[in-house]
Amino acid sequence: MGTSGIARLLRTPAALPAVLLLLPLLLAGGCTEEATEKPGKPREEQGNGSPFTGLAGRGGPVLGVKVDNAEPARPQTGLEHADIVYVERVEAGLSRLLAVYASHLPERVGPVRSARESDLELLEQFGRPALAFSGAQSKLLPVIDEAPLFPVPPGTAADAYLRDPAKPVPHNLFVRPERALAAAPDADRARDVGFRFGPAPKGGAATAERTVRYPAASFGFTWDADGKRWLVSFDGSPAATAAGGRLSAATVVVQHVKIHGSGFGDRSGNVSPFTETVGAGKAEVLRGGRSYEARWERGSAGGGTEFTDADGDRLRFARGPVWVVFTE
Template sequence: MATVSTVRRARARRGRTTALLAAAVAAALAAGCSPGSGSHDDGRGPAREPGRSPTTAAPAGPVLAVKIDNSRRARPHTGLNSADIVYVEQVEGGLSRLMAVYATRLPRAVGPVRSARESDLELLGQFDRPTLAYSGAQRKLLPLIENAPVRAEPPGRTSGAYHRGTDRPAPHNLYLRPGALLPEAPGAAALTTGFRYGAAPAGGAPDTSETVDFPAARFTFTWSASRGRWLVAMDGSAATTTDAGRTAPATVVVQYVKLRRSGFHDSLGNNTPFTETVGSGRAKVLRDGRAYEVNWSRPKAADGTRFTTGDGRPVAFAPGQVWVVFAKA
C-alpha cells in the first residue's frame, strides 16, 4: 500500500505533467508547428492480470508506448499481443494507426514502428513521463514532441534500439527492441489509465460481434467462448502476429470521441485529425460476450479515463489485454 507521501508526490508529478504538456502545446502552436533481461516476453502473449491497483506498489519506471503501422502491408504485427493496452486511432485519409502500451511485459521486438501524431501527446499525458517510441513525425510537430513530458525515442537516439526487417519493404519494416530502452517492465502500477478490472457489471446485452468503421479501415471483434477473448479482424482479415498467433483481447472499448481538424497535414495535403481524449462522452464496453453502454470521463490530460454506468457506478474490465478504439462521436 502506498504511503500518503507517495500519493502526494504522484499527484505533484501529475500536476507538473499537465503544466508541461499545456506549455509545450502552446509553444509549438505559437511557432506555427504543423533483446534483454528482466520481464521480457517469451512471445507467447500476455499471461498476466494488469488490473492491480496502481497504489499497491511503486512502478519500476515509465510505461513504453509504441506507435505501430497498421496499413495492410504492415501486417502481421510483431509484439502486439504482449501489450497491456492497444489504442486504435484514426489518421490521415481515414486510415488507422495503433499505439501499444507496455507495462507488465516487454516483447523482444515490436513493430512495424511508424510516426507519431499530435493526439498522442494528449493521450500519453495520463502517464508519468512515458517512453514514446516512434519512427518520426511531421517536421513542424517535432518541437512539440521534444518539449512534451515524454521520453522521445525515435531511431538513432539510442544505439541498437531499432532494426530493419527483411521480410517487407520500407517503411513497413522498422522494428523496436524494447530491451534497449527499458531495463525491465515497469509493472502494473505504471498503468495510470483509470481502468478498473474485476467482475463484470450487472446488465449488458448478449453480443458476439461488433464492427467499427473508419472512412478507410474496419475493425471487427468476434467473441470466442472457448478462448474467453474477442478475436480481432482488420479490413475483413483475421489479425495475427508473427510471434504469438491470433490477436484476441479480453476487453474491447469503443470510445466515442470528437475528431477535429489539426494544424498538421501529410505529404499529400491530407489533414491530420486530432482525437480529443480529454472530455466526456459515451462508450461501449465488450467483455465476456456481452456489451455494456457506458459513459467515459477524463477531465484533464494528466487524468486517466473513468468508465461508469448510467447511475455512476464504475465499470470493471476483464483481466487481460484491453483494446480501446476511438470512434467518431
C-alpha cells in the same frame, strides 16, 4: 498473548496479582492480534495487479510504441504482449495503433511508424512514459520534445531499432523495447489510468460481434467463448500475430470522441486528425460476450479515463489486454 492464555493465568492463584497488573496490556495485545487476523479486501479491490490489465506483471516502466497498421505491415510483431492497444484514425481515413507496454516486454515490436499530435495528449495520463516512433513531420518534432514524455526515435536510440528485410520500406522498422527503455531510464512506472477490473457487471446485451468503421479501415471483434477473448480482425480479415496466432483482447472499449483536423498534415497534403481524449462522452464496453453502455470522462490530460455505468458506478473490465477504439 490471546484471550485463552489470559484465562489460563487467571485460574492460577500464584500468578493472579501479576496478571491483574498486566491485564490492560495483555488485553490490548489481544485486540491487536485480532485486528491483524481480520480478512482484508479482496485482491482485486486492493489493486495488487497491473493497473492496465488487472493481472500480475512487472508494472512498468511504461513504453508506448506507434505501430503501423497498413496492409503491408501485417502481421505485426509483439502486439499480443501489449497491455493496452489504442486504435486511432489518421490521414485519409486510415488507422494506426498505439501499443502500451508495462507488464511484459517482447523481444521486438513493430513495424514502427510516425507519431501524431493526438498521441501526446493520450499518453500524458501515463505520467512521463517513453515513446518509440519512427519520426514525425518537422513542425511536430519540437512539440514532441516539449511534451511530458521521453521520446526514443531512431535518432535518439539507434541501437534500439532494426530493419527487417522481409518487409518492404517503410513497413520494416522494428524496436527492441528493452533497449528503448534503457534510453529512457526515468520513464514513469505503470500507474492508475482509470481502469477497474473485477466481476462482470449486471445487465448488458448479448453481443457476438462488433465492427467499428473508419473511412478507409475497419476493426472487428468476435467473441470466442472457449478462449474467453475477443478475436480481432483488420479490414474484415483475422488479425494474426507474427507467430501465426490470433490477436485478441479480454476487454474492448469503443470510445466515442471528437475527431477534427489539426494544424499538421502529411506529405500528400492530407490533414492529420486530432482525437480529443480529454472530455467526456459515450462508450461501449465489450466483455464476456456482452456489450455494456458506458460513459467515459477524463478531466485533464494528466488524469486517467474513468468509465461508468448508467448509475454512475465504475464499470469493471475483464482481466487481460484492453483494446480501445476511438471513433466519432
